[in-house]
Each structure stands twice: as C-alpha cells, then as structure tokens.
Amino acid sequence: MTPTPTPSPGRTAVARPTGTRFTRVLGAAVLLGMAWLVLFGLFLSPNDEKQKAGVRILYIHVPTAWLAYLAFIVTGVSSAAYLFKRTRSLTWDRIAGASAEIGVLFMGITLVTGSLWGRISWGIFWTWDSRLTTTAFLFVTYIGYLAVRNLGGTHQQRARRSAIIALLAVLEVPLVHFSVKWWRPLHQQESVAEGKLSGLMLFSLFVGLIAFTLLYVWLLLHRQRVMAMEDALDDQGLDVALAERRAEGAQV
Amino acid sequence: MSTWRIARLIAAKDLRIELRSRIVTNQVLPFAALVMVMFAFALDNDAVLTRVAPGLVWLATMFSMLVLVQRAFAVESADGALDALQVAGVRPGGIFLGKSLALAIELAVLEIVLLIAAVVLYQADVAGSGVLLLVATFVAATTGLAFVGTLYGGLAAGAKGRETLLPLLMLPVVAPVLIGATRATEAAFGTNGATSSEGWPWVGLLVLFAALFGLGGTLAFGSLIDE
Amino acid sequence: MSTWRIARLIAAKDLRIELRSRIVTNQVLPFAALVMVMFAFALDNDAVLTRVAPGLVWLATMFSMLVLVQRAFAVESADGALDALQVAGVRPGGIFLGKSLALAIELAVLEIVLLIAAVVLYQADVAGSGVLLLVATFVAATTGLAFVGTLYGGLAAGAKGRETLLPLLMLPVVAPVLIGATRATEAAFGTNGATSSEGWPWVGLLVLFAALFGLGGTLAFGSLIDE
Amino acid sequence: MEPVVHLAGVVAVLGGFPVLAGADLRVERGEILLLRGPNGAGKTSLLRLCAGLLPVERGEAMVLGCDIAVDRTAVRNRVGLLGHANGLYADLSVADNVAFWGATVGATAEEVAASLERMGLAGRLASVPVSRLSAGQRRRTALACLVARRAELWLLDEPHAGLDAAGRDDLDATLRDAAAAGATVMVASHELERAGALATRVVEIVGGQVRT
Amino acid sequence: MEPVVHLAGVVAVLGGFPVLAGADLRVERGEILLLRGPNGAGKTSLLRLCAGLLPVERGEAMVLGCDIAVDRTAVRNRVGLLGHANGLYADLSVADNVAFWGATVGATAEEVAASLERMGLAGRLASVPVSRLSAGQRRRTALACLVARRAELWLLDEPHAGLDAAGRDDLDATLRDAAAAGATVMVASHELERAGALATRVVEIVGGQVRT
Numbered sequence A: 001m002t003p004t005p006t007p008s009p010g011r012t013a014v015a016r017p018t019g020t021r022f023t024r025v026l027g028a029a030v031l032l033g034m035a036w037l038v039l040f041g042l043f044l045s046p047n048d049e050k051q052k053a054g055v056r057i058l059y060i061h062v063p064t065a066w067l068a069y070l071a072f073i074v075t076g077v078s079s080a081a082y083l084f085k086r087t088r089s090l091t092w093d094r095i096a097g098a099s100a101e102i103g104v105l106f107m108g109i110t111l112v113t114g115s116l117w118g119r120i121s122w123g124i125f126w127t128w129d130s131r132l133t134t135t136a137f138l139f140v141t142y143i144g145y146l147a148v149r150n151l152g153g154t155h156q157q158r159a160r161r162s163a164i165i166a167l168l169a170v171l172e173v174p175l176v177h178f179s180v181k182w183w184r185p186l187h188q189q190e191s192v193a194e195g196k197l198s199g200l201m202l203f204s205l206f207v208g209l210i211a212f213t214l215l216y217v218w219l220l221l222h223r224q225r226v227m228a229m230e231d232a233l234d235d236q237g238l239d240v241a242l243a244e245r246r247a248e249g250a251q252v
Numbered sequence B, C: 001m002s003t004w005r006i007a008r009l010i011a012a013k014d015l016r017i018e019l020r021s022r023i024v025t026n027q028v029l030p031f032a033a034l035v036m037v038m039f040a041f042a043l044d045n046d047a048v049l050t051r052v053a054p055g056l057v058w059l060a061t062m063f064s065m066l067v068l069v070q071r072a073f074a075v076e077s078a079d080g081a082l083d084a085l086q087v088a089g090v091r092p093g094g095i096f097l098g099k100s101l102a103l104a105i106e107l108a109v110l111e112i113v114l115l116i117a118a119v120v121l122y123q124a125d126v127a128g129s130g131v132l133l134l135v136a137t138f139v140a141a142t143t144g145l146a147f148v149g150t151l152y153g154g155l156a157a158g159a160k161g162r163e164t165l166l167p168l169l170m171l172p173v174v175a176p177v178l179i180g181a182t183r184a185t186e187a188a189f190g191t192n193g194a195t196s197s198e199g200w201p202w203v204g205l206l207v208l209f210a211a212l213f214g215l216g217g218t219l220a221f222g223s224l225i226d227e
Numbered sequence D, E: 001m002e003p004v005v006h007l008a009g010v011v012a013v014l015g016g017f018p019v020l021a022g023a024d025l026r027v028e029r030g031e032i033l034l035l036r037g038p039n040g041a042g043k044t045s046l047l048r049l050c051a052g053l054l055p056v057e058r059g060e061a062m063v064l065g066c067d068i069a070v071d072r073t074a075v076r077n078r079v080g081l082l083g084h085a086n087g088l089y090a091d092l093s094v095a096d097n098v099a100f101w102g103a104t105v106g107a108t109a110e111e112v113a114a115s116l117e118r119m120g121l122a123g124r125l126a127s128v129p130v131s132r133l134s135a136g137q138r139r140r141t142a143l144a145c146l147v148a149r150r151a152e153l154w155l156l157d158e159p160h161a162g163l164d165a166a167g168r169d170d171l172d173a174t175l176r177d178a179a180a181a182g183a184t185v186m187v188a189s190h191e192l193e194r195a196g197a198l199a200t201r202v203v204e205i206v207g208g209q210v211r212t
C-alpha cells in the first residue's frame, strides 16, 4: 500500500485528489477484469450438470467470500501494525478501517449471492447450515467493529479501541472457513481446493478472483485516502475552532 | 392543558431523542435480528424452526422491547427528569400515553423488520388470506406491549436495580400477549395447518389486553411513578 | 500493588454491592427462570423441548448475562466511578480480572439454577458419565462468558446508548460459546443419542476461547475503557 | 391573605428515616425565603415536600391553598423545582430542553427565547446538546427551564452552586423580578453571603425542624 | 526543582470542540492553586487533563515528571481527582466506599478511619449507604475517599459546592495540611472569597487558555 503522510497541514491534504496514475491504471484493470469475468462467467464457462446455469453464481459468490476473508485479515494485520509501537501510525488504522468496510461489503455480496443460489439449488433462501450461520456472525461482528470505530474520541483512541476489536474479530475467519469440517454441513465442502471443478469453470473462477482482488485493492487505496482526508479535515476544523475558542476569552 | 396534548408533547420529545441518538435504528434493530439468528442457531433444525417461527418472532420482539423500555426510562431518570415531569404537573395519564405512543412506534418498526427476518430466515410465508389477520395481530399486540412496557417501565424507573427489575416485572405479564400473538401469527402463517379463522379469537384477546392496560395505565400511572 | 490484589479488591467490592442490593438473587434469577418458562410457552411441544433443552439453557444464560453485565458497569458509570477507578491508577488488567471474577461467580449461580430448571421443565436428564463433562463445560463456558462480557461491557460503558450497544457487540462473539456449550451439554444430556465422548472437543474449544479473551482483556482493557 | 406555604408539625419519612421531624413554616406571597442549615438538616426534603414529591407522614401542610397532606398532585403544575439534579435530557439541545419544559405550561416561542436570553444561553450554546455542556452551563439550562415554567412558587436547591459570577447575577435578578411579579421563592443554600443578600427572610433548618 | 505541573500550549479536544485551546501553566510543589473563570472556560477540562483522563491533542504536558502527552496512565496512581461527580458506589455504606478507595493505595484501617473523622463522617453516617445521604453528605464522603488516597497532586473541582460551613472549614484545613505535608493542590471554584482565602495563587482561565 502507498502510505499517506499523517495529515498535519490539513489544507494540502484536502487539495490532493485520491487518484494517482497507479490507481487510474488499476481502475482500468478492474473494468477489464470485470468484463472478462462477465465474458467467462456468463458465456464461455459451461453449465454444471446438476446446477445448470445456477453454478455461474459461483464466480461472484466465492471470490467475494475469499476477498472478504482477505479484507478482514488485512484489517487484523494492520491493526496489529498500529498497536506495535515501532510501526504505530494512523495510516495503519485507516487501512484497517477501509479494509473492514470493503470486507463487510463483500461479505454482504456473498450472503446475498449465496442465499439466491440457495433458493436455486436448495430451494430455500436460508438454512441453519454451519457455514451460513458463521458467515452471518462474521458479518455482524464486523458491523460491530465499524460501530466501535464510530464511538468517538480522538483519532488515537478510535485507532486503539478498534484495533483490539479487530484482533479479536479476525479469529472468527478460520471459524467460518473450517465450519464445514466441524459441523454437519449442507453447504459445499472444499471443492475448489480438491479440484472438483472442470478446467474452464476453474479458470472462470480465477478470473473472478483476480477481478475482485483488483477491485479490492482499488477500493482500499481510495477509501483509506478519503479517510486520511476526513481526519485532515477534522484537524483543519480544529484550527478554526481553536481561533473561535480563544476569541471567547477576548469578548469576556 | 389537555392530557392528549401532553401525550403528544412527550411522544414528540421521546422520538426526537431517538432521532438524535439513533439507538433504535443503529443498535436495537441489529440486536433483534441477531436474537432471531441466535434462536435459529440454538435450535438448528429446520423442521422445528418453521414450526416455531411465529413464537420466535414474538420472543425476539419481547427481548428487544425490554431494551427499548429500559432506554425509554433511563432517559427520564438519568438526571431526575421524571421528578421534574411530575412537578411540572404533567398529568401522569399524559406521560403514560405519550411514552406508550413513542414506544409503540419504535416497536412497530422493530416488528416489521423481525417479521421480514422470520419470513426469510425461517421460510415462514403468509397465506394470502392471513395478511389482514397478521396486520390486526401486530397492531393489537404492539399497542398492548407498548402499554405494558410503559406501565412497568415507569414502575421500575424509580426502583434501584431498574435494569434487572424490569424484565422480572414484565415478562410474566407479557406472557398472554406472547401466546395470543403467537397463535394468531401461526394462524396467519398457516403453521401446523392452522387456518386464519382460528386466529381472530386471539386477536380479540390481544385487543382486550391492550384496552385493559391502556386504561389501567392512564389511571394508575401517577401513583406508580411517584416515589 | 499487584494486579491480582487489585482484582481481588474489585471482585470483593462488586460482590459486596451485589450482597447489599440482592439484584442477582432477587431479580436476575427469577428473570432467567422466567425466560426458560417463556421458551417453554413459545414452543410448547415436549418432543421439541427436550431435544432443544441444552440450547435453551445457554440462550437463557446469555440473555440473563446481558442483564448482569449491564448492571456490572451501570454501577461503575452511574456516578463516574469508572473515571475515579482509572485515576486511582488501578491497573486496567486488575479491573478486568476483578470484574470478570465477580461476574463469573454470579453467572455460575445463575447457570446452576437454569440447569435445574431445564432438568425439571424439559425432562432433560444427565447421563451418569456425562456429569464430569457437564461440570467441565460449565466451568469453561462460564469463564469465557465472564471474560467476553467484561471486555465488551467495559467498552460499551463509556459509549452512550450503552444498554443497546452491548448486545450488538457481544452476541456474535459469544455465538461460538453458545454453539460449543450447547453441543457439549447435548453430549452430557445424551440428547439426540450423542455420547459424552463427543463433548470433550467442544470443551476444548471453550477453554481456548476463555484463555483467548482472558489474555486479550487483561492486556487491552485499559485502552478500551479510557475515554 | 392566606400564606403560600403553611406547614405545622410536618413529619416526612424516607426509608425509615425521619427526614422532616415536625417542621413548622409560614411563607407569605412575594417573599424570598432562604433556608440555611447544616448538611443533612432537611432542606432538600422540605423543598421536595412543598413540591409534592415527598409524602406527608404527619402534621398539616398547605401549599398554594392545597392540602398536600391529602392530595400532593394538586399543587404540582403551579410550583417549579430546581433540585440538586438538573432534570435535563442529555441528548437534546439546550433550546429543545427549555422549549419542552416551557411547552408543558404552554409557553410561546418568544417566552422560551426570553428564558434562554435571561440565563445567557442564547447564541452558540442554544443548539449544543446538553451532554456536551460544562457543569455550570447545565445549571444555567436547568434554570432557564425553570424560568420558562412561570411557576407561582419557586423552589430552588442550591441554585448558585456551579454558576460563575455573571450567572449568579442573572439568577438573583431573575428571582427578584419573579418575587416582584408576585411569585414566592424559597431557596436552600450554603452560600450565606450571596443568598443572604438576595433573601427577604432567613430561616435555619436543623435536625428536620425549622428553628425560629 | 522541576514543577509538579508544566503545561505548554496544550490543546485538548472533546467531540470536535477544543476544550483547551493552548493552555500554559506551571505549578510548583506545595502550592494551592485556585483556577477561576467563567462557566465553560475549561477548568474541569484542565483538571481532567492533569489527571490523565483527557488526551493531549497538541502541546506538551508534564505532570509529576511524567509526560502525559505520551503516556497518560503513568501519573494516575499519584494524583487524586474530585470531579463534579462524586464517583461513589450508591449501594455501599460510607465506610465501605472510603475503605475501598483507600485500599486501592493500600491504606490501613486506621488511615481510613482517620479520613472519615477528618470529614466529620464518623458515627451514625459511616454505616449509612450512600444512596441515603444528602447531597452535602455525599460530597463529604467523596472528599473522605480523596483524603484516603493520599495523593501527591490533589485536583478538586468545586469542592466547596454543597458543603455547609463546618464542612468547608474541614475541607480547607485538610487541603492546607496536605499542602504543608508537601502535596500540591489545584482547586477549580466559583466561590472566590472562600477559595481565594485558601489559595496561595490564583490563575484565571478563559476560552480554554490560562490568562496570566
């Protein structure tokens, strides 16, 4: 990630746009990747013998799920990086926050696509399969995490609080991943890893994976820069507020 | 100043506080949804679930309601505002109706979400004819719950250890609502082959209940809240 | 002053407050029992009940626990005592351990009652061999719950709308405990023909969980509570 | 003319403790009465009793012509009480709070604005939520709410506490005006110089009784 | 000798509002410093900052030789704070409260008894639960807890408010003794006569700054 300097002179920070050449190229790549995903996912890849065209949901469902994992892990790692004295910087906190937001978004997509798929292949939107439930919990946990980020206090307080929550929350990811092993599942077992997918399906899945990965990185970069600017704005607002506050004295 | 104007005044105040603090939308709703998920998980067994879905909707409503009522009176007794209200000569009946109104509105929002959750999560679905019944049930039950909640919330507000006294006081009283609403909802959902016609008597019970506590509260609230 | 001595000091204080106010015994216990009865109402169907009894015990525990945790921190933040505690330089780790300890003791009392209630109400019965498993489960789960409760209770104590933020934060996290404890208890009760040997892995999970939050809390509590 | 407050041998009990142990007091219309006395003497209790918040155990107590030993609620909408607590809604803004309490007696927007003005809360502070005020600013807000209530009998419990010099002047002026306009004021306070200068009469309360 | 409190251009923020807007202050050992200033000036904020309860946003702040801008927790067990709130446990008796706070610094039973004595709480009141005390009696209890804490730096926010004449004398005596014994005392108050007589130095706070 390209770290943004902690925003002391707010104005300059705000004047700077969130795009750089790199992110523009990246954005183009994202569009391209999505186009490929549509091409392969909807047209080139074959129907599944059991699930017919329904299987095509896979190309969104699984990548978003995995990217959500990644996002949450990134949140955890950068939270740790923040807590670790020598690397302490609000940039880590912002990355953590941004990543969590994207993760929640992706996990949401997983849930929606999943339940749609469930309607198709199981005939129901939702069931108390272990993976589905644990996924739901993971989703809520990170909503809670975002709520904690909004508790207020100084930036440092926000960072410290949420970092701890993040470190505790990330432990749920393996819980979701292995849930299919631990509890009687209805949900798919590991099928990709065991190579149960036909070549073209697998390829389409990887296209999707790459496309969403690019999207994730792109979103992350922009989001955390926007956050940096928000923080900068706070500080800038503080300068104005300080002037007013001092004026209180004069008028007395 | 008429009791009714005071009620409006207080309901408006409570709702404004809610708007400012966003508690219901940001926290109670997720909580309620979560409660449903918890139930579902604790009894993970679809056969069971769909059968008991109506009951769970109401259980979840009730637990979330406990939170709401607590909040509603925490706001009053935090800084001795309840005293001030009394001295302000605000008619107890007015306070009661006002707070009930606000509570009912918040509850309604809550239940709609829970209902949707139930339909999605537990694959409960409403038989066409049942819709009317369902609406009737919800209106009656909500009113009743709001009245009971306010009545006992007010009673507990004075006492110390409020947060724990409240559930104790409320749950047993609410049991009839729970049963009535559950049965009526089952009828509406057509669970266990119940037909909506079977539901209406229950709605009757709910209405009776609501009327009873509405009246009781309006009359008795004064002597309940003043220490 | 050692962290542990402070923990004992605070636990003693909390328990004394409890003794004086009799909240757990007079209010939370009945509440918990009530919750069980409510469940019984909501899903009145013996076949189902016995099957889901273990899950219900833990659901009830959790809801009662929400009440307890709220109370535990209402006591602190009512008159700004949490501030005072911090200024008193009382080590956050100590506060955490102390309040967890008190909470765990209160929870234990609670669970025993619930368990008995379950056995009586739902005709659940413990397979002789399961007793040890059951005890282990309860100890591990209780510790875990106490840690989680204290951790998030402390976090929410500063925030406004505390009473509602708490459940949102806590429930998803305690879900694993709920699952683990339920499965282990099922094994102990021999529900659905589970044998107690199946239970032990779950106890392992519970212990892991408790250790995790115990450690996390002791280290991180300070930065969570300071506003 | 009948007194605004007339207590004879009033006994009041809280949790088994006689907070008032036979209090006799007579307050005429337009008076500003200062209640002084050591901590735990019963000043707050006396004020709360006059406001109809504390049941009369024994003795007779007439307030504004109502016998509060019989019916405590009758007087309520005619008295205004500022206790040790402020009775404000922390999530609402200063203006919203004053507006609400004003509305309970049907005060108009102008009257509300006037009350804010009176306690120096117009301007930036008016729109700040109470949860973000300093102690003294909260006290001012509570006073503004009281002013907006336009009561016949004002009961104030240590109103000066927490107020700065300007606030105290605002307060004293407000109370004098109220008394001049025919209201009756009872103030419990430990700031004898300040409150003494304000009061038209001083009584001392000791051990739940009024010493005369 | 280094100062007990040394603030230079300290800025502190609450909910986006700069409660302290560049405060400079230097307090020597053994001083009794009076902080005066209008409501909302920042007195409470300043005291809370010195107690390590309010994070330092900008500027440098040394308290008892610890840099609280870096680590706020270091000073905590060496300062004692009496805020607007009392920080008491309502269900516990007066004695239990004081004993608990005393225990946090390992005070002996004698020292606890002495602190109760000091604030005139020995006897009946000692065993009464705080929830049944009058406002002033609670304030006394809070002060007794503070005394039992034997801090190096005492921070008091309007300690006189709510105390009766006797209580104020007890308080002043206590603070003088503490200062004489080498502690440092900072008092925020609006009761300028009373607190002014007590203080060895007075500074005025306005608009989040210390006016000199």
Ligand code: HEM
Binding pocket: A058, A061, A062, A065, A066, A110, A111, A112, A113, A114, A115, A116, A117, A118, A119, A121, A122, A125, A126, A131, A132, A135, A136, A176, A177, A178, A187, A188, A189, A190, A191, A192, A193
């Ligand atoms: C709401 C319902 C659903 C949710 C919440 C959900 C959630 C998830 C999650 C979190 C993963 C990532 C698993 C991991 O690798 O750790 C996943 C993977 C997968 N899901 Fe779903 N899913 C749902 C429904 C479905 C349905 C209906 C199907 C197909 C019948 C399906 C098929 C798959 C497949 C094939 C994978 C890849 C498995 C692997 O190789 O690991 N899912 N799902």
Ligand SMILES: Nc1ncnc2c1ncn2[C@@H]1O[C@H](COP(=O)(O)OP(=O)(O)OP(=O)(O)O)[C@@H](O)[C@H]1O
Binding pocket: D131, D132, D133, D134, D135, D136, D137, D162, E014, E015, E016, E017, E018, E019, E037, E038, E039, E040, E041, E042, E043, E044, E045, E046
């Ligand atoms: N939580 C908060 N959020 C935002 N602003 C706050 C908050 N608390 C206090 N303030 C503001 O900070 C300023 C200083 O508050 P502070 O309590 O320090 O004043 P003070 O000098 O103690 O006043 P008083 O004499 O009334 O106690 C006030 O203007 C107040 O409005």
Ligand SMILES: Nc1ncnc2c1ncn2[C@@H]1O[C@H](COP(=O)(O)OP(=O)(O)OP(=O)(O)O)[C@@H](O)[C@H]1O
Binding pocket: D014, D015, D016, D017, D018, D019, D037, D038, D039, D040, D041, D042, D043, D044, D045, D046, E131, E132, E133, E134, E135, E136, E137, E162
């Ligand atoms: N809830 C209660 N239960 C039992 N006794 C109480 C209760 N509240 C107050 N008391 C006792 O009643 C007496 C009078 O209390 P009150 O608050 O009227 O005193 P006060 O004159 O206002 O004192 P202060 O100057 O400290 O405010 C006190 O001795 C107190 O201990």
Ligand SMILES: [Mg+2]
Binding pocket: D043, D044, D045, D084, D157, E134, E135, E136
């Ligand atoms: Mg008093």
Ligand SMILES: [Mg+2]
Binding pocket: D134, D135, D136, E043, E044, E045, E084, E157
């Ligand atoms: Mg202050």
